[in-house]
Amino acid sequence: QQPVQSPQAVILREGEDAVINCSSSKALYSVHWYRQKHGEAPVFLMILLKGGEQKGHEKISASFNEKKQQSSLYLTASQLSYSGTYFCGTAGAGSYQLTFGKGTKLSVIP
Amino acid sequence: NAGVTQTPKFRVLKTGQSMTLLCAQDMNHEYMYWYRQDPGMGLRLIHYSVGEGTTAKGEVPDGYNVSRLKKQNFLLGLESAAPSQTSVYFCASSVIGRSEGYTFGSGTRLTVV
Numbered sequence: 001q002q003p004v005q006s007p008q009a010v011i012l013r014e015g016e017d018a019v020i021n022c023s024s025s026k027a028l029y030s031v032h033w034y035r036q037k038h039g040e041a042p043v044f045l046m047i048l049l050k051g052g053e054q055k056g057h058e059k060i061s062a063s064f065n066e067k068k069q070q071s072s073l074y075l076t077a078s079q080l081s082y083s084g085t086y087f088c089g090t091a092g093a094g095s096y097q098l099t100f101g102k103g104t105k106l107s108v109i110p
Numbered sequence: 111n112a113g114v115t116q117t118p119k120f121r122v123l124k125t126g127q128s129m130t131l132l133c134a135q136d137m138n139h140e141y142m143y144w145y146r147q148d149p150g151m152g153l154r155l156i157h158y159s160v161g162e163g164t165t166a167k168g169e170v171p172d173g174y175n176v177s178r179l180k181k182q183n184f185l186l187g188l189e190s191a192a193p194s195q196t197s198v199y200f201c202a203s204s205v206i207g208r209s210e211g212y213t214f215g216s217g218t219r220l221t222v223v
Contacts, residue, residue, distance in 0.1 A: 002152060028177060041215060096204065097141075098143075100145075100152045
């Protein structure tokens, strides 16, 4: 089953913050986050593992709540370059292939 | 350092025709995957491979076949194309283990008329 992402779309002004959520009905071992710009391939942002630490990448960070099988992606002080569709991909224990959510379209405007 | 290369980038097929999509990676990755992306559906796994000579079905395998005769190549075949297979196809690869993400190819846009 696909993980559920929320919101489906969000519009931000430069400098504003956003949170994108990803939840699964299955027990998770890892959660990946990717960003895809229009007409391009998805690009890996970060991975969170069960029992691991919260990850950070410049002004983008993420957390993984193992009890709730949820992950959240935090974008702070958004920039125009953050625009795109964000996907979470999840994997359970014993599997490496990811199941992706339907994506969250983020638009950052001046 | 090309990463993951997909060919062709665009293709139009008539219903019933066959074709093969090629994915090649130069990163010595063990795992390779084929996904399809449709509007509003995200990325759905078609088939994957955990090593040379091995393949397995993903979420939406019907109508597709794959082969991994060489570690660096992963082929996706459509034996008899249908309009429902109109999509953007992405190949990806990854290392063994869970510490790194996927590297995606640039995609193949396939239209079946």
